[in-house]
Amino acid sequence: MTEIVCAACDAVLSAPLSQVALPGHAHQTWGNGVLLPVLMEPGTYAVEPEPYGPPWRTWSDVGEEEAAARGVFAPVHALSYGDRGAIVVAPGDTRGTVLIPERCGGYCCGLDGGDGPNLACEQCGRAVATRVDDCSLWQAVWFAPHAVRRLGDDAPAGRDLGWEVLARPGWGAPPVDLSGVWSRRWEAVVGAGLAHLVAASGGTPVTVPDGLLAITFGRVLGALLPPGGPVKRAALAGPGLHAAGPAPDIALVPRHPRTGEPWRTASSPVAVALDAEVWAYLALGFRDERFRAPATGGLPEGVLRDDPLPLRPAGHFWPDPWVFIRTLARLPAVRQPWLRSIYDRVTDRPFGWPGL
Known part of the structure; x- marks a missing residue:
C-alpha cells in the first residue's frame, strides 16, 4: 500500500492507497447544477500524466507548434501549464489537510479549483492539494506532485491484478x-x-x-x-x-x-x-x-x-x-x-x- 505524505514535513496526508488507472471520465463536466459523485473508488489513487490546473494559456497565445509539443494538435480554448503527475484520490481518503479560505472559489455549489491549490498540510501549512466538488465536476482531491511524496511499495493489498x-x-x-x-x-x-x-x-x-x-x-x-x-x-x-x-x-x-x-x-x-x-x-x-x-x-x-x-x-x-x-x-x-x-x-x- 501507498501513503501520500507532505514533501516539506512528512505528515501523512492520505489513507493507505493502491494505484489504479486514471478513470476515463476524470475530466468530464456536466452542466450547471448537476452534482456528480466521487471520481475515485475508496482506497485508490491515480496519476494524471498531463499538466493539471493553473496557470492556463490560450491557444492563440501558445501557438500551434508549442501546443503540439505539449500533446495538443487542434485548437482548444486553453492549455494547462500546471505540473504533470498530479495524484487524484477520493476526498474521504485525505488526512491532515485544512482548507485555504482565500482559495475556495467555485462557480456555483462548491469548489472548482480555479484558484489553484486550496488544501494545506495541517502540520506545516504548505499548499498541497486541490479539492474539487462544484456542480458539473466529479468530486476529487488532486495532490500537487511537487508538494507531496508517495511512500510504500504500492502492493495491491488483496486486489486481483490479473485480467480475469x-x-x-x-x-x-x-x-x-x-x-x-x-x-x-x-x-x-x-x-x-x-x-x-x-x-x-x-x-x-x-x-x-x-x-x-x-x-x-x-x-x-x-x-x-x-x-x-x-x-x-x-x-x-x-x-x-x-x-x-x-x-x-x-x-x-x-x-x-x-x-x-x-x-x-x-x-x-x-x-x-x-x-x-x-x-x-x-x-x-x-x-x-x-x-x-x-x-x-x-x-x-x-x-x-x-x-x-x-x-x-x-x-x-x-x-x-x-x-x-x-x-x-x-x-x-x-x-x-x-x-x-x-x-x-x-x-x-x-x-x-x-x-x-
Whole structure:
C-alpha cells in the first residue's frame, strides 16, 4: 500500500492507497447544477500524466507548434501549464489537510479549483492539494506532485491484478443509473472511445454489432463518417471472449483496471481501448440481460429473475461531445484534413452531434 505524505514535513496526508488507472471520465463536466459523485473508488489513487490546473494559456497565445509539443494538435480554448503527475484520490481518503479560505472559489455549489491549490498540510501549512466538488465536476482531491511524496511499495493489498477480474460476474459498470438516465460515466468513456474509433477509421464507414455497441457507438459513427467506400468492422475483443468468424478490422479492447495498459490482440491490426468496467459490461454483462423475460412458475436453469427488470432509459444514448473533442485534440491524426473537418464540425456544434 501507498501513503501520500507532505514533501516539506512528512505528515501523512492520505489513507493507505493502491494505484489504479486514471478513470476515463476524470475530466468530464456536466452542466450547471448537476452534482456528480466521487471520481475515485475508496482506497485508490491515480496519476494524471498531463499538466493539471493553473496557470492556463490560450491557444492563440501558445501557438500551434508549442501546443503540439505539449500533446495538443487542434485548437482548444486553453492549455494547462500546471505540473504533470498530479495524484487524484477520493476526498474521504485525505488526512491532515485544512482548507485555504482565500482559495475556495467555485462557480456555483462548491469548489472548482480555479484558484489553484486550496488544501494545506495541517502540520506545516504548505499548499498541497486541490479539492474539487462544484456542480458539473466529479468530486476529487488532486495532490500537487511537487508538494507531496508517495511512500510504500504500492502492493495491491488483496486486489486481483490479473485480467480475469474482468470476467467476474457483476463486475462491470452498468450503462443506466438508478435514476433511470444513461450513465454519465458511460457517456464519457464512449466519447473518448469514439474519438479513437473515428481516427482509426481512416475516414471510411465503421460498423459495430447490434445490441449495446450499436446503441452507444453506432448512431454517431454513422453521422460522423461519410457513406460509401470500403467498410471497416469494429467488435469487442479481450479476455474471456472467443472470436466467432474473422477478426474485426478494429478491436475494442479493455484497459487494465490497475495499470491502464490495453489488452494486446494479435488478430486485429488496430485496437481501441476502453475503460475496463465499461468494456466488461459490454462484453460480459449485457449478455445476461438478454435472458431476462417474464416467467411464471419455476424458472428454467440459466434464466435470471424478472423482478426488477433491467433499467431502460427513455431517450437515445449520446456520447459526451466535450470528451470526444478533448480526446480527438490530443491525437496527432487530427491534423489530417478529413479528421480535422470532423473535429471542427463537432466543436462548432457541441450540444448536438452534427447530422443527428
